Amino acid sequence: AQKVTQAQTEISVVEKEDVTLDCVYETRDTTYYLFWYKQPPSGELVFLIRRNSFDEQNEISGRYSWNFQKSTSSFNFTITASQVVDSAVYFCALRHILTGGGNKLTFGTGTQLKVEL
Amino acid sequence: DTGVSQDPRHKITKRGQNVTFRCDPISEHNRLYWYRQTLGQGPEFLTYFQNEAQLEKSRLLSDRFSAERPKGSFSTLEIQRTEQGDSAMYLCASSAGGSRVSNEQFFGPGTRLTVL
Secondary structure (H helix, E strand, O other): OOEEEOOOOEEEEEOOOOEEEOOEEEOOOOOOEEEEEEEOOOOOOEEEEEEEOOOOOOEEEOOEEEEEEHHHOEEEEEEOOOOHHHOEEEEEEEEEEOHHHOEEEEEOOOEEEEEEO | OOOOEEEOOEEEEOOOOOEEEEEEOOOOOOEEEEEEEOOOOOOEEEEEEEOOEEEEEOOOOOOOEEEEOOOOOOEEEEEOOOOHHHOEEEEEEEEOOOOOOOOOOEEOOOEEEEEO
16 A cells, blocks of 8 residues: 655645655565645645656755655655745655556645745 | 646536536646645545556546546546535646656646536
């Protein structure tokens, strides 16, 4: 069974602070993909980053970086120098391949990030 | 705009009524997904189409729910005899097919259903 846990329900930071969102996952798949999505108040889910299970190299993309550790089944996401526009709910998701090659995303419960001036 | 579109954006209905939502995927995407998101939760997978074929259905999809994608383009999700527990955001997503390993799902803005 697939499971994604985001233990942080809500985080509040002051603008320009760095913030890390935690994600722990469970899967029996030998290869898989992990994602982070952002959901602003408008409601639309916005794809942020993707990481495959066979590449543990951590990367930085602009103000976003992620730390994937297969040994602890964690996929944490960091926003550097946070901005008010970063305020949103952030979801970690795990992909499972379906019949016909499609894929199903299993989401965590989300972390509400509030960035204040 | 070439993203995923959904219609309507909001729907208020009375318990027992039928409702139908529409999703138009990104034009070159042959895979289409429906998810449901209740307040304070992440989206939950409902069903998946590849072209016009419905290949996977979640146990969450009771017999009151039916989804179609008749010509492999737009899709409809119908809920019959709505219940208050059906109140949620219904999200549609689409992705490319083939052997591309990424195949990110791109989400629409959702249809928020309120059952009174």
